[in-house]
Amino acid sequence: MNKIKSFDDLKQLREGLQAKIKLRESGNNSENIVRIKVAMSTCGIASGAKEIMNFLLDELEQQSIEAMVTQTGCMGYCYAEPTIEVALPGKEPIVFGDVDKFRASEIIEKYIIHNELVDGILPVNYRTIDN
DSSP, rough: OOOOHHHHHHHHHHHHHHHHHHHHHHTTTGGSSSEEEEEEEHHHHHHHHHHHHHHHHHHHHHHOOOOEEEESOOOOOOOOSSSSEEEEEESSEEEEOSOOHHHHHHIIIIIIIIOOOSSEEEOOOOOOOOO
C-alpha cells in the first residue's frame, strides 16, 4: 500500500475502496449480474482465498464487469482450496477449485465474459433442502 501524502491521496483511496465495496455488495439486482462467492473458511484463507478475492475485485473493476463478490464459509471442498462459486445470470452456479490468480483471470476472461467452460470445475456434492 502506498503512503498517503496528501488529502487528495486519501480521497483517491476512499473512492477506490468504496468502488470495491460496491462491487462486493451491490445486491439490488443480484439476479441480473454475475455472483461470485469465495470460500473463506480457515482452509480457504490458509490456501490464499483472501488474495484471490482481492484479485477478483480488482480485475472485475478494471474490466468494468458488474458483479457481486462475497465471501462464504466452507463449501466442503477443502482438498481443492481456494474455491469460488460463480453464478452467471440465469444459469446454475459452478464451483471452481484450486483457483490461483492465473485461473481466476481465465475464469473471468473465458467463463464470465465469453461463456466458455474452463478447467477446474468441481462436481456438486450437495443438495438443497428443496431437492
